[in-house]
Amino acid sequence: MVPVTIRDVARASGVHVSTVSRTFSAPHLVNPETRDRVLASAEELGYRPNRAARALITGRTHNLGLIVADIANPFFPPLIKAAESQARLRDYHVFIADTNEDPVVEAEVVQALAKQVDGILLCSPRMSNDLIEQSRRVVPLVVVNRMVDSIPSVVMDVGQGARRAMEHLVELGHRQIALLAGPRGSWTNREIRRAAAATARGAGANLQVIGPNQPNQTAGSAAAEQVRRAGVTAVLCYNDLLAFGLLDGLERLGVAVPTELSVVGIDDTLARFARPRLTTVATPAAAAGRAAVDMLLQHDDDRRTTAQVTLQTELVVRASTGPAPHRPAGPTGATAGYAVAGHLKE
Amino acid sequence: MVPVTIRDVARASGVHVSTVSRTFSAPHLVNPETRDRVLASAEELGYRPNRAARALITGRTHNLGLIVADIANPFFPPLIKAAESQARLRDYHVFIADTNEDPVVEAEVVQALAKQVDGILLCSPRMSNDLIEQSRRVVPLVVVNRMVDSIPSVVMDVGQGARRAMEHLVELGHRQIALLAGPRGSWTNREIRRAAAATARGAGANLQVIGPNQPNQTAGSAAAEQVRRAGVTAVLCYNDLLAFGLLDGLERLGVAVPTELSVVGIDDTLARFARPRLTTVATPAAAAGRAAVDMLLQHDDDRRTTAQVTLQTELVVRASTGPAPHRPAGPTGATAGYAVAGHLKE
DNA sequence: CTGAAAGCGCTAACAA
DNA sequence: TTGTTAGCGCTTTCAG
Numbered sequence: 210m211v212p213v214t215i216r217d218v219a220r221a222s223g224v225h226v227s228t229v230s231r232t233f234s235a236p237h238l239v240n241p242e243t244r245d246r247v248l249a250s251a252e253e254l255g256y257r258p259n260r261a262a263r264a265l266i267t268g269r270t271h272n273l274g275l276i277v278a279d280i281a282n283p284f285f286p287p288l289i290k291a292a293e294s295q296a297r298l299r300d301y302h303v304f305i306a307d308t309n310e311d312p313v314v315e316a317e318v319v320q321a322l323a324k325q326v327d328g329i330l331l332c333s334p335r336m337s338n339d340l341i342e343q344s345r346r347v348v349p350l351v352v353v354n355r356m357v358d359s360i361p362s363v364v365m366d367v368g369q370g371a372r373r374a375m376e377h378l379v380e381l382g383h384r385q386i387a388l389l390a391g392p393r394g395s396w397t398n399r400e401i402r403r404a405a406a407a408t409a410r411g412a413g414a415n416l417q418v419i420g421p422n423q424p425n426q427t428a429g430s431a432a433a434e435q436v437r438r439a440g441v442t443a444v445l446c447y448n449d450l451l452a453f454g455l456l457d458g459l460e461r462l463g464v465a466v467p468t469e470l471s472v473v474g475i476d477d478t479l480a481r482f483a484r485p486r487l488t489t490v491a492t493p494a495a496a497a498g499r500a501a502v503d504m505l506l507q508h509d510d511d512r513r514t515t516a517q518v519t520l521q522t523e524l525v526v527r528a529s530t531g532p533a534p535h536r537p538a539g540p541t542g543a544t545a546g547y548a549v550a551g552h553l554k555e
Numbered sequence: 556m557v558p559v560t561i562r563d564v565a566r567a568s569g570v571h572v573s574t575v576s577r578t579f580s581a582p583h584l585v586n587p588e589t590r591d592r593v594l595a596s597a598e599e600l601g602y603r604p605n606r607a608a609r610a611l612i613t614g615r616t617h618n619l620g621l622i623v624a625d626i627a628n629p630f631f632p633p634l635i636k637a638a639e640s641q642a643r644l645r646d647y648h649v650f651i652a653d654t655n656e657d658p659v660v661e662a663e664v665v666q667a668l669a670k671q672v673d674g675i676l677l678c679s680p681r682m683s684n685d686l687i688e689q690s691r692r693v694v695p696l697v698v699v700n701r702m703v704d705s706i707p708s709v710v711m712d713v714g715q716g717a718r719r720a721m722e723h724l725v726e727l728g729h730r731q732i733a734l735l736a737g738p739r740g741s742w743t744n745r746e747i748r749r750a751a752a753a754t755a756r757g758a759g760a761n762l763q764v765i766g767p768n769q770p771n772q773t774a775g776s777a778a779a780e781q782v783r784r785a786g787v788t789a790v791l792c793y794n795d796l797l798a799f800g801l802l803d804g805l806e807r808l809g810v811a812v813p814t815e816l817s818v819v820g821i822d823d824t825l826a827r828f829a830r831p832r833l834t835t836v837a838t839p840a841a842a843a844g845r846a847a848v849d850m851l852l853q854h855d856d857d858r859r860t861t862a863q864v865t866l867q868t869e870l871v872v873r874a875s876t877g878p879a880p881h882r883p884a885g886p887t888g889a890t891a892g893y894a895v896a897g898h899l900k901e
Numbered sequence: 902c903t904g905a906a907a908g909c910g911c912t913a914a915c916a917a
Numbered sequence: 918t919t920g921t922t923a924g925c926g927c928t929t930t931c932a933g
Contacts, residue, residue: 210695259611261611262607281632281636286627286631297664302668303650303652305635305649305650306639309640324607482828
């Protein structure tokens with residue numbers, strides 16, 4: 210709490226402050242003996258360079274910003290953890306900010322953090338590309354889960370993942386499929402939708418889009434009724450959270466998974482936790498976090514790079530998908546009578 | 556990226572830098588008209604005060620540190636989210652750090668962050684009380700999930716929660732109960748253990764402690780065999796993650812929950828996701844995060860407070876607990892033959 | 902290899 | 918109400 214400064218160390222070791230400074234920021238420029246003496250005093254006094262003061266003159270804060278849509282969404286914690294760990298490995302500290310899926314907050318936070326960081330990881334941004342490019346002029350940016358022209362980015366190939374998921378369903382005989390869509394500003398959502406629609410078209414299947422939805426369990430649960438009425442035999446969900454909620458809602462409605470309806474998630478966060486275990490598309494969130502940090506720090510050195518990294522995704526088949534039933538699980542289908550099961554208590 | 560400073564604004568609005576400074580840090584001390592002019596120029600130039608520079612002179616960074624044992628542990632995200640949101644509400648930014656359950660990293664991170672923050676939230680610390688008190692001398696601290704003499708803290712009454720859980724089990728007829736313990740340095744773990752032991756003693760039940768365990772799913776899964784051999788009819792777990800893993804392991808071993816074995820979790824993070832749905836002790840993590848931030852910021856003003864806040868917990872009975880069977884689910888019990896079920900594939 | 906001096910962006914007395 | 922001045926803790930020329 211008593212702040213010990215460079216001056217205290219200088220006094221204690223009988224050298225000028227600039228020598229102490231050098232000892233920490235350019236050790237090779239100082240006589241080994243002097244250095245040892247300084248280091249000893251520093252150690253004894255418990256001196257730690259003040260990074261903020263240093264930043265003022267060097268222009269480098271050694272801080273990073275990490276902006277995510279919702280920390281409580283299980284997709285993010287592994288990404289945050291990996292990014293923070295990678296950053297600390299390189300001696301960077303990281304600011305975290307949660308925007309609550311709000312594009313306005315997002316833009317504000319970027320501005321607020323800009324001066325205090327050397328760069329920002331913008332994860333699953335909900336703001337417009339224009340705004341992102343504008344932000345880019347204020348602070349170095351790496352965008353995760355979105356592709357923006359001229360902005361370095363790390364994305365996961367969810368298009369490919371969605372395609373594999375659709376193919377899997379088609380192979381199982383499904384022809385009437387629903388897509389439980391994600392939130393509005395989401396690039397991932399658009400990718401999934403595009404890929405799913407294309408795959409359906411190519412396979413002679415019909416794709417019904419339900420949404421947009423907030424990517425949480427509640428929304429998934431709430432969509433169950435709509436899904437049942439849609440007359441489909443399979444549902445691809447924007448993420449596991451939505452799929453999980455849907456599973457819950459379906460259980461309440463008495464719709465059996467996968468016998469009456471197949472459900473596929475995306476991101477493989479909650480999939481192992483679900484019963485039946487979710488078939489899902491695994492997305493390498495931790496790897497994305499690490500890659501993004503590396504891009505940010507490297508970009509920091511040699512400027513002018515605008516790399517776009519795409520990480521592979523993988524379909525993981527578990528127990529929530531099965532052969533298409535003869536009739537869809539709708540109110541006019543074989544299972545209409547089960548509606549009363551909705552009154553079962555938890 | 557082109558940093559606009561207070562001087563640029565001063566020049567643009569034809570006043571001295573100190574007037575610009577006042578406009579932002581003490582608006583009431585400046586003539587409304589001048590203020591408007593300054594504000595206009597600032598707006599136009601996109602000026603934002605540099606907090607680090609400000610901190611250098613005021614001594615207040617307007618940053619907080621948030622140190623947690625494991626971001627990926629579902630207990631923390633809601634706490635982090637709430638803390639960050641509360642902090643930003645008060646115009647504070649927050650650094651996040653993950654210690655990987657390592658007490659050494661914990662201590663290092665406190666030191667590393669100290670100069671850059673006005674205070675640190677130490678969540679579920681694994682380091683010793685001594686070290687915490689030492690850290691306290693370097694930077695204001697609020698400890699979450701631990702009670703340390705003379706250090707402001709926010710804890711949840713897990714002792715009471717464990718007691719209620721044990722009583723619940725005893726009421727269901729269980730007399731041979733296991734406690735699947737948590738990690739070594741955890742205060743929460745000690746509290747649970749103490750309360751569970753006391754309750755067992757008072758009720759004429761026997762409590763077997765299994766552990767310590769890392770608080771993750773893998774450890775829970777791995778403990779299944781040991782639990783089955785323990786000859787108990789019920790298990791109280793340090794957290795939901797461990798309980799979830801245990802459930803998984805038990806399923807593989809063919810032990811039926813709750814008919815053969817009752818399982819109780821703690822923290823209510825994954826409980827709704829489990830099948831059967833976990834009976835658990837709900838802990839108000841988000842409230843704890845908010846409370847801790849408030850204590851830190853308030854303590855910041857009027858010093859010398861050492862408040863200790865205790866938040867209530869609540870037993871939530873779901874489907875993983877039931878009447879005690881006549882024989883425990885051990886190898887010598889009724890279900891020994893189910894061991895072959897361990898070969899079932901996922 | 903080390904010291905002296907200037908200054909990063911900002912605030913805080915003090916004067917005017 | 919505003920300007921002047923000094924200086925927060927540190928780095929970085931430039932001399933020596």
